[in-house]
Amino acid sequence: MHAPLRPLCTPLATVLAVLVLVAACGRGAGAASGTPVPDGELRIAAQFSPRSGYAIDTDDAFILTQLGATEALTSAAADGRVQPALAESWTQVDPLTWRFVLRSGVTFHDGTPLTPAAVVTALGHVAGVAAPPRALRGLGLTVVEDGANAVRITTARPDPILPQRMSSPNAAILASSAYTGGAPSVIGTGTGPMRLTAVEGTQRAVLERFDGYWGGRPALARVTATFVDDPAARALALRAGDVDIAQGLPESSLLEFSAGSGFDEQTIAAPRTVSLLMNQAAAPFSDVRIRQAVARAVDRTALAEQALAGSATPASELFGPAVAWGDRGPAPAPDVEGAKALLAQAGHGPDNPLHVRLWTYQNRPELPTLATAVQAMLRDVGIDAEIQIGDYGAQEPDLLAGRYDMFILSRSYLTDVPDAGATLRSDYTCDGSYNIAHHCSQAFDSLVAGLDTTTDVAARQEVFRAAARILVDGAVGVPLVHSLENGVSRNVTGYTVDPMAKRLVTPQLAITG
Structure with a gap:
């Protein structure tokens, strides 16, 4: 079950309602001074909306990682380099088995610690669904605890890129409380810098800073993502100063956000x-x-x-x-x-x-x-x-x-x-x-x-x-x-467009004023 979203100004139902909302709630489009605003709120006009109720085994998982709510054992760049995330290191034990040592000091948004048992539950669930996600499909994945701070992951056949697979948003680790019944709940069960607190269907999601984040205290206090399928509507909201970041704008709109306009336009x-x-x-x-x-x-x-x-x-x-x-x-x-x-x-x-x-x-x-x-x-x-x-x-x-x-x-x-x-x-x-x-x-x-x-x-x-x-x-x-891929921002520091569409909200992202 997803928690209902408390109204910010007026309910959202259509693109028109989105524009009415941001016009009523917007803070305007003043030029940024470059000084981060303490405890700022970031507003995003997001390109893709959740289609499966934020199910972790679907493409909705990308939305969760973009918004900083969930993390996986590893992270990876487009060039194939794998970096530590919830796992601080990994080794290949034999052709079928990898051992991942978990990062110490990680706490889930529900206050429980990251443990091998939690990893076993999370990965066991996503590997066992009727239609496993692409990154994990056909692996014959099994996960077992290996001591107090590690897990062993075994595949049915040798898989030389298992550490890369563990960076998939679908392999995100949720707290054990997420799996108490039915589909896993992503409300308040991740490990990222922002805690998902409320959702309103395919229209909006709200996240708040997680002060216990293992990577340091995030700069933002709050993130509001409004899902706007119409690219022209995303551009309009940004132009009016009613959102801080707009994703995936058409080329015709990008021309007005070019250098010297006060906006930061990035294309990658x-x-x-x-x-x-x-x-x-x-x-x-x-x-x-x-x-x-x-x-x-x-x-x-x-x-x-x-x-x-x-x-x-x-x-x-x-x-x-x-x-x-x-x-x-x-x-x-x-x-x-x-x-x-x-x-x-x-x-x-x-x-x-x-x-x-x-x-x-x-x-x-x-x-x-x-x-x-x-x-x-x-x-x-x-x-x-x-x-x-x-x-x-x-x-x-x-x-x-x-x-x-x-x-x-x-x-x-x-x-x-x-x-x-x-x-x-x-x-x-x-x-x-x-x-x-x-x-x-x-x-x-x-x-x-x-x-x-x-x-x-x-x-x-x-x-x-x-x-x-x-x-x-x-x-x-x-x-x-x-x-x-492109994104345009105003009054934002630390924002970069991720070609893999996995990251957007990071601990360093901040509003300026």
Whole structure:
């Protein structure tokens, strides 16, 4: 059960009500002096709202870590480096077992201490749900106490990146009181710098400073997050001075928050790629020449800089500038005549045009825009693509079954963990559970299989680079653009945009005045 949210000014029900609330409660948009305000309150217009009642085994867990309510045994950066969090150290005992030594002096928000028993309960719960989260799925995870200050975590098969997996928001450790019945309660059961005190459905969450935080007393006394799906509404609230941070603003709004405006606008590469997938399980895209023709027809630079007004970067392969192993070179230039020649070799030309269906979904507003632009580019080389925009949930069964032609998909290639192995295995191996492209190559599978015994981060990243080259050479989809994440703040110090979408509220974050 989640505690009801006591009103701050007026109830929230719609985006309009959100704007009425912030206008009534806002403190205005005065310029910051740079001096932290003691016991300040931070107000956030958040981009994504909770969809599963803050269930720790769902993507709602990212909201909890962003707001500083929960923590896991480890933390990790996009480059794969793992750092201590609730665990101060870890060692691999044998190929199947890791030992994690817990940090001393950690207290849960309910006043109870962090113990091995609490870790066993928390990780045992998330590993045992009917649909385990991506980072922990299929591991055969078991956790047992190992002395007064450690746990042993065992997997069914060797897992060289288990410490990275333990950084997933889904692996957050809650107090034992969270598991007294039904779904775990996240109200007042985390370990982070801010204690979640109240929620109001998908509209708002309130957090208060946790003075017993192991990392030092947080600067903020209170955080209020309002979940506003409409990016224009987030920009309006920030412009009016009624929130301090707005996430995920459209490019058109960012222009007014540029340098010299009094706002701090940050844009950073995100580990997410929008790709044009082609069904290799059936004609016409079982023919590599047609896939290569599509790759040559698409102008990726124009998609990023014109269709999306610079709110993305053009892609040359699966991985982009957000990660250490991503390609930072220019995207290939389009080759219309080369595309036409390949189509002619495959038997398609003015007398035999190629007609296909181009699917995408509207959950991410940039995808229909990209579909329209790609449609025009394909038409220039003699491919007639009929656009169908639907609901992703309804489309997925047909995608996985190979009952489609082309599909534009936005996909995070790190899948919660700063390691690309899971994405390569699920999306591109012969038995991959999310192999929408229906790609199957024994050479590719052998390359990815080597990750099962590779622990060195640099060596794993070389495998990622080699895998990306194979996908480009085989025209296994066309990476179109790499996404960017942004955030704009005013009167805030210590704020940085996290490309992994795991951190926002930290002990150092403060309001200035």
